[in-house]
Amino acid sequence: MAVTTPSEVGAQPVRAGRRPLLSSSRLAWTGTLPFLGYVGVFLLLPTGIVLWDAVHGSSGGFDFGAVSTLWSSSTRSYFVNSAELSAITSVLGAVLGAVLSYAVATGNPEGLIRRLYLAGSGVLAQFGGVTLAFAFLITIGPTSGLLLHAGWFYDFPQGIGLIYVYFQIPLMVLVFLPAMDGLKAQWREATETLGGSAWQFWRYVGGPLLAPAFLGAVLLLFANALSAFATIAAWENQISYVVPQQIGTALSSEVGLSSVNQADVLALGMIAVVAVVMTGYTLLQRRTTRWLR
Amino acid sequence: MTGLHARRRRRVNAFRYVVFTVFGLFFLLPLLAMIRFSLEGSTGGSWSLSSWGQIASYAGPPPLLSGVEITLELAVITCLVVLALLVPTVIWVRLRVRWMTRLVEALCLLPLTIPAIVLVVGLAPIYRVIRQQFSLSALQLFWVYAVLALPYAYRALAAGLEGVDVKTLSEAARSLGAGWFTVIWRVIVPNMRQGVLNAMLLTGALVLGEFTIAYLLLYTNLQVTLFYVSRGTPNAGVLFSTSSAALLFAFVLLLILSYVGRARGRQSERSKVSK
Amino acid sequence: MTGVEVSLRGLHRRYGSVVALDGLDLTLAPGELVALLGPSGCGKTTTLRLLAGLEDADGGQVTVAGADITHVPSNKRGMGMVFQAYSLFPHMTVRDNVAFGLKLRRAARAERDRRAMEMLELVGLTEQAGRYAHQLSGGQQQRVALARALAISPKVLLLDEPLSALDAKVRAQLRDEIRRIQLEVGTTTLFVTHDQEEALAIADRVGVMRDGRIEQLGTPTDIYSRPATSFVAEFVGLTNRLHGTVAAGSVNVRGCVLPLADPATPDGQATVLVRPEAVTVVPSGPLTGTVIAVTFLGASSRITVDLGDTTVLAQLPTSEATALPAGSAVALTIRPDPVLVA
Numbered sequence: 001m002a003v004t005t006p007s008e009v010g011a012q013p014v015r016a017g018r019r020p021l022l023s024s025s026r027l028a029w030t031g032t033l034p035f036l037g038y039v040g041v042f043l044l045l046p047t048g049i050v051l052w053d054a055v056h057g058s059s060g061g062f063d064f065g066a067v068s069t070l071w072s073s074s075t076r077s078y079f080v081n082s083a084e085l086s087a088i089t090s091v092l093g094a095v096l097g098a099v100l101s102y103a104v105a106t107g108n109p110e111g112l113i114r115r116l117y118l119a120g121s122g123v124l125a126q127f128g129g130v131t132l133a134f135a136f137l138i139t140i141g142p143t144s145g146l147l148l149h150a151g152w153f154y155d156f157p158q159g160i161g162l163i164y165v166y167f168q169i170p171l172m173v174l175v176f177l178p179a180m181d182g183l184k185a186q187w188r189e190a191t192e193t194l195g196g197s198a199w200q201f202w203r204y205v206g207g208p209l210l211a212p213a214f215l216g217a218v219l220l221l222f223a224n225a226l227s228a229f230a231t232i233a234a235w236e237n238q239i240s241y242v243v244p245q246q247i248g249t250a251l252s253s254e255v256g257l258s259s260v261n262q263a264d265v266l267a268l269g270m271i272a273v274v275a276v277v278m279t280g281y282t283l284l285q286r287r288t289t290r291w292l293r
Numbered sequence: 294m295t296g297l298h299a300r301r302r303r304r305v306n307a308f309r310y311v312v313f314t315v316f317g318l319f320f321l322l323p324l325l326a327m328i329r330f331s332l333e334g335s336t337g338g339s340w341s342l343s344s345w346g347q348i349a350s351y352a353g354p355p356p357l358l359s360g361v362e363i364t365l366e367l368a369v370i371t372c373l374v375v376l377a378l379l380v381p382t383v384i385w386v387r388l389r390v391r392w393m394t395r396l397v398e399a400l401c402l403l404p405l406t407i408p409a410i411v412l413v414v415g416l417a418p419i420y421r422v423i424r425q426q427f428s429l430s431a432l433q434l435f436w437v438y439a440v441l442a443l444p445y446a447y448r449a450l451a452a453g454l455e456g457v458d459v460k461t462l463s464e465a466a467r468s469l470g471a472g473w474f475t476v477i478w479r480v481i482v483p484n485m486r487q488g489v490l491n492a493m494l495l496t497g498a499l500v501l502g503e504f505t506i507a508y509l510l511l512y513t514n515l516q517v518t519l520f521y522v523s524r525g526t527p528n529a530g531v532l533f534s535t536s537s538a539a540l541l542f543a544f545v546l547l548l549i550l551s552y553v554g555r556a557r558g559r560q561s562e563r564s565k566v567s568k
Numbered sequence: 569m570t571g572v573e574v575s576l577r578g579l580h581r582r583y584g585s586v587v588a589l590d591g592l593d594l595t596l597a598p599g600e601l602v603a604l605l606g607p608s609g610c611g612k613t614t615t616l617r618l619l620a621g622l623e624d625a626d627g628g629q630v631t632v633a634g635a636d637i638t639h640v641p642s643n644k645r646g647m648g649m650v651f652q653a654y655s656l657f658p659h660m661t662v663r664d665n666v667a668f669g670l671k672l673r674r675a676a677r678a679e680r681d682r683r684a685m686e687m688l689e690l691v692g693l694t695e696q697a698g699r700y701a702h703q704l705s706g707g708q709q710q711r712v713a714l715a716r717a718l719a720i721s722p723k724v725l726l727l728d729e730p731l732s733a734l735d736a737k738v739r740a741q742l743r744d745e746i747r748r749i750q751l752e753v754g755t756t757t758l759f760v761t762h763d764q765e766e767a768l769a770i771a772d773r774v775g776v777m778r779d780g781r782i783e784q785l786g787t788p789t790d791i792y793s794r795p796a797t798s799f800v801a802e803f804v805g806l807t808n809r810l811h812g813t814v815a816a817g818s819v820n821v822r823g824c825v826l827p828l829a830d831p832a833t834p835d836g837q838a839t840v841l842v843r844p845e846a847v848t849v850v851p852s853g854p855l856t857g858t859v860i861a862v863t864f865l866g867a868s869s870r871i872t873v874d875l876g877d878t879t880v881l882a883q884l885p886t887s888e889a890t891a892l893p894a895g896s897a898v899a900l901t902i903r904p905d906p907v908l909v910a
Contacts, residue, residue: 001561028389035382039400042440046415047407053415073499079480103312106305113313119547120320122495127502127543130516131536164325169316182520186655188714189622192642193649194669194720204668208659223454227408230504234520239459244410244505251414251509267414271407278406290702291658299624 050271053264066265075246079269082226082242085157090221096165097172098214104173107178118177121170131228136163137235154240163231168221175220177215182292185232209291216284223277227270243270324540331534344530348538351522351531360518361535363431367514368500371438372493375446378439380489383450383479386460402446404440409505412437420510431512434503441506442499446492453488459479494550498543515539571599571756572633572723579628580779581614583793587870590616592628596724598750601750601757602785603767606777607803614778616726619646619758631877637800642658648755649726650718653733654712656701662712663697664690669720687715690749707738713745718753725750725757731766743770764804776800776890794829798910802840806870808880816893821902822875823854829906838885839910844870846903847882848890853901855880859892873898 020270056063069075104117124132141153153159183206229244240246243266250263331344351357379401386393404412423433459481466480482489504516513521515535522532530548574596581589589611596602604612617623619630621642630638637645656665664671665678666687675683688694691711701709710730718727727746731739747770750757761767767774768788775785776799784796795801812821817831819840826840857875869889870883882900892898 012710024388028385029393031383031385031389032393035378035397036400039403039440039443041419042416042436043400043403043407043412043443046412046419049415049418050411099312100316106309115551117313119544119551122547122550123498123540123544124320127498127540129502129504130520130523131502131540134322134519134532134536135327139323139326151548168318170320184654186651187657189620189642190651190655190657190716191668191672192622192644193620193647193726194716195643195646195672196545197643200672204671205657209657223406223408228411229410229510230516233504233508234523244408247410247414247507251417257434263414263417267411270411274406274408276410 022135047271048277050264050267053261056261056266060103063222066261067139067268069265070269075266075269078240078243078246079265079273081156082244083273085161085164085242086225088157089161089225090218092161092165093168093221094172094176094214094218097169097217098176101173101176101180105179105183109181117173123170124167125171125174128283130234131235132163132166133231136166154236160232160235160241163235164225164228167228167231168225171224172217175217176213179210179288179292182288183209212284213288213292216281216288219277219281219284223274223281226274226277304317324537327533328537331530331537336568344534345538347531348535350375351529355513355518357518357519357522357531357535360513360515363513364501366432367438368497369434370432370435371442371500372496374430374435374439375492376489377451379443379446379492380482381477383447383454386458387454388463388476398416398447398451401443403443405444409441409503410509412440413506413509416506431507431514434507434510434512435512437506438496438500438503441503442492442496444558445499449491450485450488453485453491454481457484491550494546498546501539501543504552569580570754573598573631574633574724574756574758575629575631576615576619577629577631579615579618579630580626581611581618581623582626589625589628594775594782594785596756596758597772598790599756600755600772601747601759601770603761603771604777604782605761605764605767605774605803608762609726610777610778611780612762613728614780616728616758616760619724619799620647620649620726645698646720646723647726648720648722648724650710650713650717650728650730652729653706653709656709656716657817658701660700661697662693662699662701662704665701665712666715666719668716673720683719683761684715688700688712690718690752691715691745702891705738706734707742710734710742711745714749718749720756722755725755727757727759730759731760732761732763747769768804776803776805793905795841795908798841798908801908806844806881808844808847809839810842810878812838812840813910814838819907824902824904826902826904827906829908833909840907841910842880842902843905844881844883846905847880848903849882849884849888849902850899850901851900855902857898857900859898860897861894862889862892864889871898872890873900 009229042183054067070079100117104114107113136153142151191205196204227244229248232242232245233248239287240249247263247266247270250266317391332340332342347358348361349358349525381399386397420433427433462480462484463476466476473478502516504520507514508517508520517533519535522529526532576592576594576678579589579592581587592611592615594602594615604615606612614623618625621637621640625638628638632645657664657668657689660668663681663684664680666684669681670683678719685694685697688697691714693708693711693715696704696708701712704712713730714858730746731743731894734742743766748761759767759770761785768791772790773785773786775782776791777783784791784800786794786796791800795804801807810821812819812826814828814833814835814837816835817828817833818834819826819828819838821842822839826842828840853877855873857873857880860879861872863870863872864886865883867886868883869886871884871889871892873880873882880900
């Protein structure tokens with residue numbers, strides 16, 4: 001049996017010259033080579049480059065000096081800002097998004113309101129970026145001159161946080177609505193006939209059942225805010241507050257001064273944080289699918 | 294219509310309408326402000342469609358239309374690449390190498406864990422090679438956009454394949470003398486059209502809104518163009534007409550998706566919470 | 569432990585323009601198990617949900633043990649309900665599921681656990697007390713659901729097609745067990761099903777429903793052998809439809825003279841309903857034909873006989889049926905039980 005492990009895939013993505021004998025079942029896996037090759041070059045290779053460059057200095061040898069800058073006070077403050085912005089907007093987004101999901105889930109599954117909110121969520125969660133910053137600028141920014149003007153529009157974290165919440169809520173709806181839909185009517189009715197009140201249903205049944213999905217969603221939203229770049233780039237171009245901005249700055253200056261691996265080190269830090277968060281998300285998600293299918 | 298249930302239903306409905314109104318306002322307000330500004334301009338008073346007309350003619354810097362063109366072309370190319378890459382792979386894995394399902398799924402979902410802002414750091418040297426060896430065109434972005442689209446396209450395709458009895462279909466076709474190419478593209482794909490369509494719509498919407506990678510790899514797509522327009526001429530009306538147009542376009546794409554992509558078996562047994 | 573009387577009077581319920589219940593009356597004697605039987609959409613589940621308080625009646629009255637509970641919310645009614653499937657709380661162990669009703673009543677932990685184990689013993693699942701729903705088979709899940717419903721010592725037990733999601737063998741087994749347990753605890757029980765075999769096997773009385781009303785209410789024997797209407801006759805069992813001539817209160821079907829269930833039937837041509845069990849094989853008789861199919865049902869078998877212009881079904885012991893392979897010529901007669909005109 002030909003067994004491919006993930007590490008092998010990265011190491012030998014395209015084995016040219018070997019004629020894939022697709023009809024032989026031993027070699028059937030070679031049918032996935034184009035896919036594996038593509039993913040190897042454009043996903044695994046760049047990730048590998050980041051990790052490699054982060055721990056190699058300009059001399060070419062191992063050098064953890066750059067990595068240790070992750071603990072320097074200036075770099076740390078970017079991570080702290082990032083974590084603060086992500087934590088606030090993920091919790092707010094999750095709570096508000098859960099309320100909205102509940103309102104959507106209790107409606108007609110084929111209804112127009114559900115479709116509008118789902119399509120709108122899809123757009124605003126994935127698509128926003130630069131546009132959202134413009135939209136808020138014109139609504140409450142200092143130059144709006146039209147509607148309400150918020151003096152704190154350019155303050156961190158509340159100004160940018162508001163815009164983040166604007167795309168976090170739709171993402172919450174997208175990831176949390178399936179869990180809401182998974183709450184079976186029988187559970188509510190069983191609780192009711194056994195003598196439970198509405199409050200007791202949420203306290204003992206609905207709440208505990210949705211808790212893993214909710215926590216998982218908070219983690220996903222956290223990762224989402226942590227890695228967002230477009231919105232904050234369009235919001236403010238003078239000051240770097242968060243890690244993605246700093247990566248952007250480091251990357252732009254690298255074009256001039258080659259082989260300064262500041263961007264790689266910051267990216268490594270991001271990978272580490274996001275990996276932890278997403279592992280938590282995956283574990284919670286597994287429990288959710290078992291309960292709420 | 295008396296009794297406790299009617300009362301409770303009224304209470305839930307009242308709650309729902311309050312929620313829909315409040316959230317609706319929150320979501321619509323910035324968008325409406327944007328549309329209003331695109332029609333009225335910062336001076337106020339006079340309404341005109343001129344900034345919508347400018348979408349095609351805005352000379353820059355940078356010129357807007359080229360950004361629109363590049364992005365639309367990228368959307369089409371990326372869709373095709375994603376389909377060519379993923380459709381045969383997903384079907385093939387289902388047909389012949391089921392033990393690879395977990396691996397392929399994990400790889401497809403990996404871009405969710407490796408954010409674009411991280412990916413772009415590692416892509417910089419790769420794109421240096423692409424620029425030197427192949428082409429300077431921003432169309433080269435499709436290579437990485439296809440990767441960004443993998444999680445969404447994979448899920449759409451996997452869902453589309455769920456209801457298809459791939460094994461029986463392929464055995465039937467093979468016994469009639471079809472080759473694997475025919476089996477995949479002419480027998481199975483027509484049965485998962487919905488999944489394919491969903492994958493294309495999601496991929497298209499993603500490309501329309503992408504900024505991070507294009508900007509940091511120094512390419513100019515629609516979002517990057519808008520970014521520079523706003524840096525050069527803050528409050529240019531065309532900024533808001535174009536942004537609104539792109540948002541509306543993506544919204545319509547996804548609304549279409551919600552109508553064509555609903556024939557899932559699971560939906561029929563969905564139960565409602567009504568407490 | 570004795571059951572209480574349950575009475576439903578003049579229940580009306582409509583969903584938009586669809587009438588689900590059209591003045592339904594039904595009284596359950598204390599400790600009785602009544603099965604509501606009917607095709608989907610006949611209102612049987614609506615009846616059960618109204619009794620549980622999960623839906624409101626548009627009109628009518630529900631009394632339990634003489635008390636009017638029409639406007640009592642479901643969580644104050646003390647009904648034990650078993651759903652079609654998947655009603656166990658997936659995040660609780662079997663024991664916690666069963667004890668849940670007592671927890672809502674703020675019983676002490678020790679008392680809850682004692683009662684839960686007692687109930688699990690009743691349904692034969694003490695071994696599984698620490699497991700979760702997804703670790704149990706469908707039949708086991710429904711036993712736990714039954715134990716959970718009984719743990720609160722309900723006034724009435726409501727079973728909403730509890731066996732419909734199970735496969736045939738488990739279904740028959742669990743059906744008999746539900747009956748055993750119901751007799752043991754003596755709780756008045758309403759059982760809703762669309763499976764006539766199930767209803768006839770389990771119930772003290774069966775109510776056959778159609779279009780929001782009860783078409784006939786009676787013991788299983790009554791329902792099966794003396795159906796009040798052709799709808800009941802056809803719903804409750806396989807039936808031959810044969811042409812005959814009515815004259816003076818009896819009907820002549822191909823030479824067999826049969827009494828009519830309703831002697832007032834006007835003379836003339838009519839189609840009558842004859843059960844397969846009433847058709848018997850004889851050495852020579854008024855009906856002759858060729859066996860075209862034999863279906864084994866276990867101890868008995870059913871043969872399909874081609875009479876030339878029509879076919880009839882006859883049910884007979886398998887030992888007799890083996891002597892009649894397809895193609896054999898056979899003579900039949902019809903037992904003179906009272907028959908219904910379609």
